[in-house]
Amino acid sequence: MQANRGKVLTGVLAAAMTFSFVLSGCGNSGSNEGNANNQGSTNEATNNGNAGEKPAEKVTIEFWAQKFEDTTDAWFKKWTDEFNKSQDNVQVKLTIVPGDAWTQKLKAAQAAGKAPDVMTRNYSGIAPGAKNGEIMALNDYMDPAVFDDLYDNVKEFITVDGKYYAYPKLVEPSxxxxxxxxxxxxxxxxxxxxxxxxxxxxxxxxxxxxxxxxxxxxxxxxxxxxxxxxxxxxxxxxxxxxxxxxxxxxxxxxxxxxxxxxxxxxxxxxxxxxxxxxxxxxxxxxxxxxxxxxxxxxxxxxxxxxxxxxxxxxxxxxxxxxxxxxxxxxxATLGGWTLVIDGKSKKPEAAAQYIQYLLAGDPAIMIDFFKTSQFSKFSPRKSVDEAMNQDPAASADEWRKLIAEKVIPYAKAEPAYPWDISIAFATAIESAMKGESVDKALATAEKTINDFIAKSKLAGTNPQ
Known part of the structure; x- marks a missing residue:
């Protein structure tokens, strides 16, 4: 990301980890692009937006995206406008939400029964959200082929109990x-x-x-x-x-x-x-x-x-x-963002139609995004990478090629457990770095983690 990444990550991680702590709550959002599936063209993706029939009546769906770079905001707006122009029966209302307001705004909307139909969420929030019914499985609403297009390690990030609860937009090696x-x-x-x-x-x-x-x-x-x-x-x-x-x-x-x-x-x-x-x-x-x-x-x-x-x-x-x-x-672990459908959405077909168009349709849409990001973010889809290998700018980018081929295929998902676990082990690293004995640092981490597990009744609650 850009130079403001540290500030963004702090807010994002705090939101994500708070989510994990309580195994409930608000999703996360991101902003990066995504689309490209095996269907090959924007028109095809539009006309074949989901596995079933398109909604018979004109509907408007709400989409909330957390704010990141201005280029990402512009990309969301550009392609949401294109989707709306191409549709007779579905329109999307896009709202960009500042990161520091995300949690409060989403919780208030959920409490009032006015949560957005579609929202951004990071990978660590998928499994807890699925387990708590906060987000909806996509299998019945999207073409199965779009999930086959995902790399296997990324596919695991969005799978809970054999079902897909999100469609990924990007990955970023840590x-x-x-x-x-x-x-x-x-x-x-x-x-x-x-x-x-x-x-x-x-x-x-x-x-x-x-x-x-x-x-x-x-x-x-x-x-x-x-x-x-x-x-x-x-x-x-x-x-x-x-x-x-x-x-x-x-x-x-x-x-x-x-x-x-x-x-x-x-x-x-x-x-x-x-x-x-x-x-x-x-x-x-x-x-x-x-x-x-x-x-x-x-x-x-x-x-x-x-x-x-x-x-x-x-x-x-x-x-x-x-x-x-x-x-x-x-x-490295792979951070990144997805789109999900709210678990109480009354318009899942239309919501899935939009997600499939934006993130799982014509590879050109996602290539447009990755170009705006200076190829600093990477595709979770095989077809997008294949298309980028034919794109003059993308194929000439050696840094993109190296990371796509030598880092991403071997990277792991970020853990879904509470941030307390991560900070306990991180404290051990910092303590050892600054002179404490390694054995003592690890022993302290072990006690801290076990105490947290007992206090939080964490045992057996891994949602994955």
Whole structure:
């Protein structure tokens, strides 16, 4: 995303995690594009908008989208207008809701029985929303072929008890490595061979650290580590720090010790600054020349291309290094946004018709979105990627190609458990980074997580 990503993520994550805590509540929303299915043209997508007949009477559906970038707002408006022009019997009223007002506005609408028919929601809110009846299964309202078009790992994000409860618009990997090719050369490193293991990342970081420039940056505070390290938790141990049934902590793993030691070494050796230069989501310090390497999300591509154009030929992009160099293991989680139908909507056929047009129809609609995002966001649909490989601008974008092929296929979904679990483990990472023994940090996390599970009666409530 752009430079305001940190602020947006803070609000988004807070809303998303609040949602998860109570296993109820308001959805989330996002704004990125989405559409493209196997039907091949806008007209076809319009005429075949759902698996059944189009509504016989003219209806108006309400669609609420949370505000992100202005380009995303404009994209929603443009294609909603196109949908409305193409329809005789369905019209969509689009409302862009500021992120800081989203939760209150949606809860008030739900309480008054006036919730929007369609809304944006992030992946972590799908399973809890489905379990609580807040969102509606789409299987009976959309062509099954549009779900076959999704990548398998993304399809899992929207599936609950064998049914699809959302249609995804985009994915954004949480961890990508950006590095300065010119500084690699100056340090005697091959700019075409970025580090692939954690040990190499540390080694390169030492060589790249010089007066006025740190060798690397990565999340350093618990709030940032809470979500940015999920992919590395999977990478290290193959699991998250809680059992699948959410009955107890699962942190006492030698591989987690390696993870904490990785962060601690970066800090102790002075490879990363003692005080984090900016929020993890904001890669501006790298663009400003203060860092030789930085780990950030795919949204930073948009920042670099918009604000640091003179640096682009010096920037290399690679997957985040893996614990052992196996880059088919996850190093990132995939955040992103979907469209869902409210569980009490009286117009599900019309709502599904719109969703299918916008996110699952003509690939050109989604390509339009990804171009406006500077290819910093990625498609969950195979047909859109296939179409982008034929598009001159998209096919020539090496950064897009690398992330689409080497990061996204191996990434995991963000966890649906309460934020308290994530922050407990993140606190252990930060504590170890700043000098506490790894064993003590993990023991504290284990107790904190188990206490929270007992207090919240979390055991057995995993909705997935």
């Amino acid at each position: 961890a990508v490595l950006y590095y300065r090719k010119d500084l690699f050369e100056a340090a005697g490193l091959d700019p075409e061979k970025p580090p692939v293991t954690w040990a190499e990342f540390i080694e390169y970081g030492k060589k790249l650290t010089q007066k006025g420039i740190f060798g690397a940056s990565i999340a350093q505070t618990a709030p940032d580590l809470g979500w940015s390290s999920w992919g590395l938790q999977y990478n290290a141990a193959g699991h998250l720090p809680i059992t699948d049934d959410w009955s107890k902590a699962d942190v006492m793993d030698d591989k987690y010790k390696e993870l904490l030691n990785f962060y601690a070494t970066l800090y102790k050796e002075g490879i990363i600054p003692k005080q984090q230069l900016s929020a993890y989501a904001d890669a501006a310090p790298f663009g400003q020349g203060k860092l030789a390497m930085t780990v950030s999300g795919s949204w930073s591509i948009g920042l670099f291309r918009n604000d640091y154009k003179d640096m682009l030929d010096k920037i290399g992009v690679a997957p985040m290094p893996s614990i052992d160099g196996d880059q088919t293991k996850p190093t």
